[in-house]
Amino acid sequence: MNRQWIYTAAPEGKLTTDIFELRKTGVPEPGPGEVLVHNRYFNVMPGNRAYMHSGPLLGELGSQAGTPMTSLAVGEVVSSNDPAFAPGDVVQAMSAWQDYVAMPAQSLAKRDGAPSVEHYIGLMGQSGYTAYVGLLHVGQPRAGETLLVTAAAGGVGSAVVQLGKIAGCRVVGVAGGPEKCAWLEQEVGADATIDYKAGNLSEQLRQTCPEGVDLFFDNTGGPVLEAALDAMKHGGRIVLCGNTAQYDSDKPMSGPKGVPLTLILKDLTMKGFACMTYAEHFSEADRDYSSWLEEGRIKPFYHVIEGLEQAPNALVGVLGGVNLGMTMVRV
Amino acid sequence: MNRQWIYTAAPEGKLTTDIFELRKTGVPEPGPGEVLVHNRYFNVMPGNRAYMHSGPLLGELGSQAGTPMTSLAVGEVVSSNDPAFAPGDVVQAMSAWQDYVAMPAQSLAKRDGAPSVEHYIGLMGQSGYTAYVGLLHVGQPRAGETLLVTAAAGGVGSAVVQLGKIAGCRVVGVAGGPEKCAWLEQEVGADATIDYKAGNLSEQLRQTCPEGVDLFFDNTGGPVLEAALDAMKHGGRIVLCGNTAQYDSDKPMSGPKGVPLTLILKDLTMKGFACMTYAEHFSEADRDYSSWLEEGRIKPFYHVIEGLEQAPNALVGVLGGVNLGMTMVRV
Secondary structure (H helix, E strand, O other): OEEEEOOOOOOOOOOHHHHHEEEOOOOOOOOOOOOEEEEEEEEEOOOHHOOOOOOOOOHHHHHOOOOEEEEEEEEEEEEEEOOOOOOOOEEEEEEEEOEEEEHHHHHHHEOOOOOOOOOOOOOHHHHHHHHHHHHHHHHHOOOOOEEEEEHHHHHHHHHHHHHHOOOOEEEEHHHHHHHHHHHHHHHOOOOOOEEEEEEEEHHHHHHHOOOOOOEEEOOHHHHHHHHHHEEEEEEEHHHEEEOOOOOOOOOOOOOOOOOHHHHHOOOOEEOOOOOHHHHHHHHHHHHHHHHHHHHOOOOOOOEEOHHHHHHHHHHHHHOOOOOOOEEEEOO | OEEEEEEOOOOOOOOHHHHEEEEEEEOOEEEEOOOOOOEEEEEEEEHHHHOOOOOOOHHHHOOOOOEEEEEEEEEEEEEEEOOOOOOOEEOOOOOOOOOEEEEEEOOOOOOOOOOOOHHOOOOOOOHHHHHHHHHHHHHHOOOOEEEEEEOOOHHHHHHHHHHHHHHEEEEHHHHHHHHHHHHHHHHHOOEHHHHHHHHHHHHHHHHHHHOOEEEEEEOOOHHHHHHHHHHHHEEEEEEEEEOOOOOOOOOOOOOOOOOOOHHOOOEEEEEEEHHHHHHHHHHHHHHHHHHHHOOOOOOOEEEEEEOOHHHHHHHHHHHHOOOOOEEEEEE
């Protein structure tokens, strides 16, 4: 038997679990050139919510309602109609929230070598790659710079904080609530933190970044992005990675005050990026993460939720900011 | 006798001439190491309005009320207490709207070689340098790209249109009204134009840029910037040069919808710049403009207004968009 989480309709406003439906089907038969995979882990990230938009916000990029919820997954090959894959191989693919999937062989990547398969959803999966290419290739941090990171306790953010430390930056993390801030400073290694729920962002930015911000890695947009523009140093860079402040609404929000005037007056650069645009660097990320894990220079912060049936709850939890680090579901 | 236009107080809302006061003083005496200059031309540009802001918009960058209105000027040396300058030398400096000024020698640049001194306010002055470094060094246009330019009939814009053609781009200019659009196509060399006053910007962008915009040089901000984000190609670049839509208000406007989400989804880069940051390229701009003028590849579009007493009117006219090309006042 195969279980699939079907995303039945675009949510209006805040995501609730009732738009998902658990469908039970037979295990699919792999066709010619296809491989049958038993999923072991899949990814749960704010981006899952973003792609439920259709219409003005995402256009044709939106997910199709009525299909299994798209997600990165890692699993084991059960049977294969392609000579490149054999039963037992560990494979990673853009798959869906389901037990089994039959996919064309060219859509799968064979993976091995990591100390645990969780890493293929974590550091060596979408969140880890997003942090790696976004900070190192788009942001290009330099030792001694002040790096500001929003949603710092989340999947991408907690990796960016650590990568920033490896690059020699002073890292300031923004998160919601004193527990997350304490975790960021004590476990993840942030030099300072800002609790955005405590209010007075501008004053907190002045106190934690008295000389200004050189590099800002933003996962949220909204009021924090607006306040951070005023905290940027002349010539600073802003990496736009996510926009969680927008995801619960189909109506595009106004942009931050300060665009364009503050960017002009301070020679700022703002660069949006999609992780897949930098896919050529993923193998480099694998090598670096492997070394850093071995040397103990990076810690995997994985929040593993047991059971495929928990996937919709897990996503609601991620959007509500209740989990620390990278959230994944063990099937 | 020396006449000076004093900017007496920050304007509220739309600029009117009554905030300026014509003050008459004696001709200043140059002190040790100073040079006395008789101004011949000075610059009138939307930036003059921008720097009248103080408080939240510009902070300490704003002009000081009660002082002569700051402006680029070109003039002749009358007397000099520095061996590097002699009476009759043509000099360019950040000066003010006034007949005479005594300045430290190191604040002056000696200029010669241009076919007319007007060029030191025009192409080889602030507007021309802004267009040159902004388009060529910040924007880095490539042959065959579609370049969109706002305020295309203005001082900076009309130079950017021509530089874009020299770089081999297809150039689409945005301006207000059919006369300006006709001028851009017939005189300046734009391949197509958009009259923003005719409404339906998105539809006009689709028609003039059916394959999207590679490079957008923006002088205005506001609704045109917002609409243009949707018209950008994947991987496109946006050069932020000016924000005329903001200049008549001290209250920072909301930014364009699409920041940050459209930038993320389309891998867009947005780069603000201040001309002086790229001062190392000004001599390269002088050489290129000289060659292009000689070869007839660029036309100087100068709107010369006669008489220092006309300066406040000239600025109101520039902000109202009534002049074509680069506006300057002949003293």
